[in-house]
Amino acid sequence: MNPADRQPKPEGQDDMTTHDDDRPGDDGSRGAAPTPLVRSRRHRLRTAAGITGLAALLGAGAYATTSRIVGDGDTETRDVTAVGQPAQxxxxxxxxxxxxxxxxxxxxxxxxxxxxxxxxxxxxxxxxAEPTESKSVRQQIVEAREKAAKDGIRVQRARTPAPDVAAPVGEVTEATEPFQDNGTLRTISARYDLTGQRELLWIANEGKKVGDARCTQKFQFSNNTTPRERPTMLLCWRTSQDKSVMVLAVTPEGRPDARDAVAKLDTRWRAMG
Known part of the structure; x- marks a missing residue:
């Protein structure tokens, strides 16, 4: 092609990089429907915004756990230390x-x-660098905590395992997938008993029997707070000496379906043998 025949590039427009497809207008059609990647990105932002206020009040310990439900469609295996935190x-x-x-x-x-x-x-x-939001979730949490302190709201620390609960060192597998009403479902599993650890520290009652599992919507995130029912949040669990599976469902609105959540739990339980 003759260089003179090339069309001049609009001012300020760079060549497309591997990350430019994060923008909905890159397909050449202005006003086109968002791509699945864009919809997934927006979904993560909505979920992240939902947990920011919660994590801000609970402190860094709760952020480490609540931030796990932000990811969508990912599966990972982590080594955990004796206190149940993911290894670096x-x-x-x-x-x-x-x-x-x-x-x-x-x-x-x-x-x-x-x-x-x-x-x-x-x-x-x-x-x-992958395009990021103007403020990271962690930055938003810091700002929210500072604002809460100015407003006289006491920052609560996340609950920790009791002294007599020895958290075994081992692998914890986590997987996130879409759930009803644009929500997310986080499946956490390990080949040891997770009773009294991780998200199971949040449960504020014995839960209701659903199949072979138990489910609750009543949570206590800090020792000095009153347990509350969370209508858009559901935790179901099943534990034994050799393995544990729990699912944490969060929806923007409406109650998560316990039967659907337990069905996901049962699938993972059977897969573990």
Whole structure:
């Protein structure tokens, strides 16, 4: 193509990067329906906004647990320490890339090619940063806690396991998926008894029997707060000495269906053998 035939690029417009598809207008049709990625991103923002106020009042300990329900459609396995917190993951620099070209045989012998071979690692441009919201969830929590303090609202600390509850060290698997009414369902499982640990610290009663599990909507997030029923939140659990599964359902509005939640719990329970 003749360079003169190229259309000038609109001022301020850069070449598309791998992250530009986060914007709904990138498909070339203004006003088009949001892509599934955009809808998933908006869904995460709605869920994150819902937990920000809760985590702000509960403090850092509760943030570590409530933030787990923000993710959507992910599955991960974490090693937990004796106090039940996820172990930190080590990160390292990206592997350097080496570019080289092989010599090209010429007539009457092997002659070096016009290409160059480089033995040293070439500098690699860092990947473009993924577009983020103007404020992270953690920043919003800090600001919300500061505002609460100014308004005279006492910040509550999350409940911790009783001294006689020894949290075994092992793997905890978590998976998040969409649930009814644009909500989320978090499935937490481990091959040991999670009674009195993690989200099971929140339950404020013995719950109601639903199949082989128990479910509750009454929670106590701090020792010095009054237990309250949360209409849009549901926790179901089933534990034994050898394995535990619990599901935490959160919906923007309406009560989460306990039978649907327990069905997800049972699926995971059977899969664990």
């Amino acid at each position: 993951r080590a990160t390292g620099p990206a592997e350097p890339t080496v570019s080289s070209s092989a010599p090209t045989p010429g007539a009457g012998g092997s002659a070096p090619s016009t290409g160059s071979a480089t033995g040293a690692a070439q500098p690699v441009n860092p990947p473009a």
